[in-house]
Amino acid sequence: MKEPITEADLHAWHDGRLPADRRAEVEEWLAARPQEAERFHAYRTVDTRLRQHFDHILYQPIPSALATAMQPAPRRMPKMAAAWLLAVCSAGAGWFGHGAVQSIRSARADASEGLAQQAAVAHAVFSPEVRHPVEVVAEQKAHLAAWLSKRLSMQLTLPQLDSLGYSLVGGRLLTGHHGAVAQLMYRDANGKRVTLYITPEYTARNTKKQGDVALARIGGLNVAYWNDERFGCALAGDLPAQELLRVGQAAYDQLEES
């Protein structure tokens, strides 16, 4: 029944891609062969060093030349889209405009748009608050994480966005349709605030869209939102879409891992 262990098996094991029973067979095989185990231990170091060397690029701002390349070229667009673009362009600069923001309506009319709507409203309500923008401040981070995790019945690690220029202000508990949702507030060096709305209500099970980002523009705010099997989350703010995506993707990735 046991097939011989191949080099491909060893690499698949190393990359965490083997089913449990085959994984056990490989581990047994390696336990009897210390030199092979040592070889794959060294490959682990290779992996780590590769990531350490290059991962910082993920969090760099997109160079402006590239951002410009992302702007739609009217002559390439189908007629309908061109008409829409014309109507919207009168409002300001290009899609990755220097300040001005376009209308970026999500094409998907699915349940998760409710998520974006709720996140936008919550942002509009709480981000202007001067005296009490949050209920629990960042200085009590551990308590905040534990409290929100308990009330949402999910393991929540508060995303760390300092390397992107956003520090945690704090968080609060809000009500969704069926139970508790969390709002975390972050600010940049200039005091501009973004809010991260996290809810177990809009999961990928409901919306069939795991991991993909969607954008919505609601009441003058941009919202980027994601669905996981366990939760939905949305980042809302008065930021260019590109910046929102960059920050939101980092937040989503960290939440997804926790």
Add this chain to the structure above:
Amino acid sequence: MDTDRALVVACLPSLRRYARALLGNQAAADDLVQDTVERGLSKLSWWRPGSNMRAWLFSIMHNLYVDQWRAPACRDVPLDDDDAQLPDPEKTETALLGEDIDAALATLPAGQREVLLLVVLEDMSYDDVAKALQIPVGTVMSRLARAREKVRRALGHSKDAGNLKVVR
């Protein structure tokens, strides 16, 4: 349509990281990413919503890389041919002096480098790597094995550098 474009945007950081690791310098990398994005955007109407945007963009990047970025002299050499890549003494020396990772990656044939980076940096499934590079999964696995061993050795040499005294 805008959601599709947003998906392209969301892939930009990964594309930049991969291109930088593949080419060894940031300026060339940004050129490759720019070309990839422009081609991707021009073909966006061909991309099927719901399918894997990331694999699609990475395969566009791969095709551009093969056509334009690999040295023309290598074009007749299979991407996987170890013998085609003679050890460069200057590169080995640089590895000893500490520019380990880029130098180690530069010792790999392009096809091995691509596989290693897609698996380790992008955590791409072997099937998606096969699709992006248009090779069988078996070839992905053999290139991965060779790449890992080669980089292990290249980095292993540089680790010993700490014990060597440079005699001038």
